Every structure is written in C-alpha cells, then in structure tokens.
Amino acid sequence: MKKQIFKISLLTIASFLCFSLYANHHEKAYKFETIAEGLSFPWGIAFLSNDEILVTEKTGQLRIIKDGKLLEDPITGVPDSLFRGQGGLEGIVLHPNFANNKYLYLSFSETDADNKKTNTLRVVRGKLEGNSLTEVETIFRASPSRKTANHYGAKMVFLKDGTLLITSGDGFSYREEAQKLDNHFGKVIRVNDDGSIPADNPFVSTPGAKPEIWSYGHRNLQGIVINSDGSVVYEHEHGPRGGDELNIIEKGKNYGWPAITYGIDYSGALISPFKEKEGMEQPIKYWVPSIAPSGMTFYNGDLFPEWKGNLFVSALVPGDVRRITLVDNKAVDEEILFNTEGRIRNVVSAPDGSLVLATDSWKGKLIRVVPNN
Amino acid sequence: MINRIKKVGFFLLSILLVSFLVGAQTTVSNLIWLLSIDMPVTFGVLIASIYHDFILMTLTSSPPPLPPLPLLPVLISIGLVISFGVTWIVLRWIKTQKKYAYGIAGAVALAFIFYLMPLLFFGVDMLAGARTLTGKIILVICGYLGGHFFGSRLSKGEV
Numbered sequence: 001m002k003k004q005i006f007k008i009s010l011l012t013i014a015s016f017l018c019f020s021l022y023a024n025h026h027e028k029a030y031k032f033e034t035i036a037e038g039l040s041f042p043w044g045i046a047f048l049s050n051d052e053i054l055v056t057e058k059t060g061q062l063r064i065i066k067d068g069k070l071l072e073d074p075i076t077g078v079p080d081s082l083f084r085g086q087g088g089l090e091g092i093v094l095h096p097n098f099a100n101n102k103y104l105y106l107s108f109s110e111t112d113a114d115n116k117k118t119n120t121l122r123v124v125r126g127k128l129e130g131n132s133l134t135e136v137e138t139i140f141r142a143s144p145s146r147k148t149a150n151h152y153g154a155k156m157v158f159l160k161d162g163t164l165l166i167t168s169g170d171g172f173s174y175r176e177e178a179q180k181l182d183n184h185f186g187k188v189i190r191v192n193d194d195g196s197i198p199a200d201n202p203f204v205s206t207p208g209a210k211p212e213i214w215s216y217g218h219r220n221l222q223g224i225v226i227n228s229d230g231s232v233v234y235e236h237e238h239g240p241r242g243g244d245e246l247n248i249i250e251k252g253k254n255y256g257w258p259a260i261t262y263g264i265d266y267s268g269a270l271i272s273p274f275k276e277k278e279g280m281e282q283p284i285k286y287w288v289p290s291i292a293p294s295g296m297t298f299y300n301g302d303l304f305p306e307w308k309g310n311l312f313v314s315a316l317v318p319g320d321v322r323r324i325t326l327v328d329n330k331a332v333d334e335e336i337l338f339n340t341e342g343r344i345r346n347v348v349s350a351p352d353g354s355l356v357l358a359t360d361s362w363k364g365k366l367i368r369v370v371p372n373n
Numbered sequence: 374m375i376n377r378i379k380k381v382g383f384f385l386l387s388i389l390l391v392s393f394l395v396g397a398q399t400t401v402s403n404l405i406w407l408l409s410i411d412m413p414v415t416f417g418v419l420i421a422s423i424y425h426d427f428i429l430m431t432l433t434s435s436p437p438p439l440p441p442l443p444l445l446p447v448l449i450s451i452g453l454v455i456s457f458g459v460t461w462i463v464l465r466w467i468k469t470q471k472k473y474a475y476g477i478a479g480a481v482a483l484a485f486i487f488y489l490m491p492l493l494f495f496g497v498d499m500l501a502g503a504r505t506l507t508g509k510i511i512l513v514i515c516g517y518l519g520g521h522f523f524g525s526r527l528s529k530g531e532v
Binding site: 084085086146147148149150172173176179241259264265266267268269270271272273274277289 | 396399400403406407410412413418421422425426429430433435436444445491495496497498499500501504
C-alpha cells in the first residue's frame with residue numbers, strides 16, 4: 001500500500017514537472033507589451049513607422065499612437081461614419097507610395113444622405129497632413145444600400161500592380177445577392193488607387209455586371225492580405241454557425257456563398273445542403289465550429305524566424321490568434337496562440353517584425369507581441 | 374384536472390406544429406432559391422432538409438452564447454402564451470368559434486415575432502424565411518394553423 005502511494009506521488013510530481021517544463025518552453029517564445037489602452041473598439045491598424053501607428057476606432061475616430069503614447073486628439077477631417085451593429089469606422093490602408101503622396105484609405109459604414117433608414121459601405125482616400133485628413137474623396141461606395149447594419153467586410157489591401165482590393169460583405173439579409181453580379185453584396189472589389197475601374201477587371205464587359213467586381217460568392221470578409229512577393233491573395237470570411245473560410249482569391253472566381261457552405265444558419269436551418277459544386281471554389285481551410293475570423297496578416301518579419309511565411313488569423317470567438325502553416329498554398333497546420341486577451345479584432349505585422357494585436361472592447365488595447373528573450 | 378392536462382398537451386402540440394411549419398417554410402424557401410440557380414435539389418434532398426431543420430431548429434438547444442434552449446419553439450411559445458391568454462379573456466365576452474379566434478391569435482403572435490425580430494437585431498431577420506413579404510405572410514399563416522389546431526381541439530373536447 002505504501003509502495004503504491006509512493007509510486008502515485010512520484011508520478012504526480014513527474015507530471016507536474018513535465019507540464020511546467022512544457023509551459024515554460026511555450027511562455028519563453030514570446031511576450032506581450034501593451035502599446036496603448038482605452039481605444040473604443042480598435043479595428044484597423046496602419047504603421048507610419050514602427051513607433052507611429054494609426055488606429056481606427058469603430059466609434060468613428062482615427063487615432064495616432066506616437067512613441068508608445070496614444071495622442072489625445074483624433075485626426076480631423078475624417079468623414080462621419082455610422083456606428084451601429086457591426087458598422088463604424090473600420091479599415092485603413094496606406095497608399096504604396098504614401099511616403100511621397102501621403103494618401104491613406106479608410107473604409108466605413110455610412111447612412112445614406114437621401115434615406116436615413118439605409119446605409120452602405122464607403123471607401124475614401126485623403127491626404128494625411130499633420131493631424132488632418134485633407135482632400136478627402138470617395139473611392140468606392142457599395143451599391144445598392146442595405147437596411148441592415150451587419151456584414152460590411154471593409155478590409156482593404158493593395159496589390160503589387162497598385163490596384164486596391166476592397167472586401168464588401170453580404171449585408172446579412174442579402175446573402176443570395178452574393179451570387180449575382182449586378183450588386184456589391186458579398187464581393188471582392190478591385191479599383192485603381194483613384195477609384196477608377198481597371199480595364200482588366202473580369203466583368204467589365206459583362207452586361208449588367210458591376211465592373212468593380214474581382215470575385216464573388218462571399219459572405220462577411222474580414223481579412224485580406226497578400227503574400228511576401230504579392231503573387232497570392234488570401235482572404236477569410238465569417239461563416240454563419242460554422243463554415244468560416246480561408247480562401248485564395250483569384251480573378252473572376254465564384255466562392256460559392258450561399259449556394260455551397262460548411263455552415264448552417266443561426267436558427268439551425270440549412271442554408272444549403274451542398275458543400276461543393278463545379279465552378280465554385282473550395283476554401284483552403286474552414287472552421288466548424290466558427291472562430292469568427294476578424295483580421296489577418298502574412299508574416300514576413302525577422303523577429304520570429306520560425307513563423308516566416310505563416311498566416312496569422314485573429315479570432316473573436318473564443319478570442320485568440322491562429323497561426324496557419326502554408327505549404328504550396330495549402331493550410332497544413334494550425335496553432336492557437338495569444339488566447340489570454342479576450343476577443344481579438346485584428347492582427348498585423350509591424351515594420352520591426354513584431355505582431356500587433358487589437359482587442360475588441362470599449363476599452364480596447366493594442367498589444368505588441370515580441371520574442372521573450 | 375384531466376381537462377387542464379389536455380389543454381397543456383394541445384398547447385404543446387400547437388407549438389410543435391407551428392415550429393415544424395415555420396422550419397419547413399424556411400427550408401422550402403432556401404431550396405426554391407437553390408433550384409433557381411440550378412443546384413441539384415431532388416425530392417430526397419427536400420425530405421432530408423426538412424428533417425434536418427426540424428431537428429436542429431425545434432428539438433436542439435442553441436449553441437453559446439445563446440441560452441441553451443431550442444430558441445424557435447421558445448419564442449413561439451412566448452408569443453402563443455400571450456396571444457392565447459388574451460384570446461381566452463376575449464372569448465368570455467365575445468361568442469365566436471374557438472378555432473377561428475385562436476387561429477387569429479396564432480397569426481397575430483407570429484406577426485409580432487417577425488415584426489419585432491429586426492428591431493432587436495439591427496434590421497436583421499434572424500429567420501431566413503422571414504426576409505420577404507411573401508415569407509412573412511406564409512409564416513403568419515403557419516401561426517394561424519397552429520392556433521386553429523389548438524382552438525379546434527378545445528372545441529372538440531369542450532375542454
């Protein structure tokens with residue numbers, strides 16, 4: 001009996017030792033440094049330099065963090081946005097030639113001027129001069145408007161040819177429109193940097209089609225990035241109950257929503273009994289149950305060499321970041337990281353190779369992830 | 374006592390009936406759209422989908438963060454309790470056939486549920502079948518049928 005108690009005790013101690021060694025190993029990989037606190041639903045992040053960061057707050061302000069300090073005054077000249085439901089001031093991206101032309105692009109939901117009951121997704125560009133946004137002009141306005149305040153998409157990325165991709169969500173109640181080309185619901189949009197339409201867009205000569213459309217059949221696209229050489233566009237979108245997707249976006253392709261999906265409706269109803277169909281693209285990864293993917297970055301920094309070439313996807317539910325290992329454009333592995341900070345609204349790569357997370361709350365934070373040594 | 378148990382039984386059956394009809398309406402409306410874009414919807418797919426939706430919408434608890442209850446029948450039962458309660462009071466003064474009175478009560482309950490839903494969810498109809506006017510009318514008819522069933526059972530047994 002005594003021998004047995006001794007054996008059990010020894011086993012327990014050994015297990016604890018192993019666990020703490022394992023935990024220590026993982027703790028040592030990275031640490032968190034809070035960059036800023038007190039942001040109201042931080043959403044989009046853009047780096048003017050490593051220590052000068054622009055952040056959109058969903059409540060409508062564009063803020064600057066300079067040398068680790070959140071400046072009190074927001075940037076002036078930012079258009080009013082509709083802060084309701086899932087809407088507000090959302091995406092931000094700098095022009096590839098920002099150093100010279102000072103253009104930045106903002107995406108946000110906006111109440112229609114002629115009908116206060118409807119709203120839409122709008123993208124503007126303006127010049128950042130000191131603490132002001134000047135020469136603001138509309139680059140894109142999604143059409144038609146919607147009654148709902150959900151599923152805007154509102155993420156942006158510049159391609160290496162200088163054109164801008166904009167994600168435009170399906171508006172929740174208009175999901176079937178994602179399969180039609182005469183509207184902007186559930187689409188990836190491609191425009192030139194001044195909002196004009198590139199001549200090589202896939203549907204410019206299709207009768208009745210919106211010429212800005214680059215791909216279609218999407219739901220609520222909240223992550224769009226390109227790889228290090230700009231040859232591949234990765235996009236992720238929220239599914240309903242299950243069926244969040246990670247896709248590779250290609251010109252003119254149909255991504256299937258809502259005709260094919262791995263998710264079901266919130267009510268429990270089938271949206272479609274079909275998961276695949278010829279002519280409709282399959283995701284390179286999907287999540288059931290949903291993780292609510294909210295942002296994404298392609299990591300190409302030097303601070304974490306072992307993470308180079310990986311995708312990082314922030315997730316609102318349960319609140320973490322997924323490191324996706326890619327091999328030949330296939331998602332072959334997934335690691336759950338940073339699951340101690342609650343809902344993560346966005347993850348971006350900083351110029352110095354650190355990762356920056358935005359937490360999703362009225363008292364949101366920007367957190368820098370750096371190596372622990 | 375037996376009458377009361379019977380009434381509760383009929384009430385539960387009417388909730389089940391309305392939930393099934395509401396679920397089936399959503400299923401069919403989804404499948405009609407899928408057919409319109411040439412998806413291979415067969416009779417087998419129809420039956421399997423109706424069965425799936427009945428199980429998931431009516432008999433299965435909602436996932437977190439929603440409360441662990443089958444939300445559709447819970448919502449419908451709240452609506453029917455209120456409207457049937459009002460009808461029971463009204464019927465003490467107005468003489469009319471119960472099946473019609475409770476039928477109208479069921480219809481009104483469903484109309485209120487689908488009117489209130491978008492107000493609570495930023496303009497969103499959480500039930501896909503309720504997104505169009507035609508869909509809403511059909512759902513109100515489903516409510517009428519549930520109430521009619523309840524009223525006619527009460528009349529038949531005089532409970």
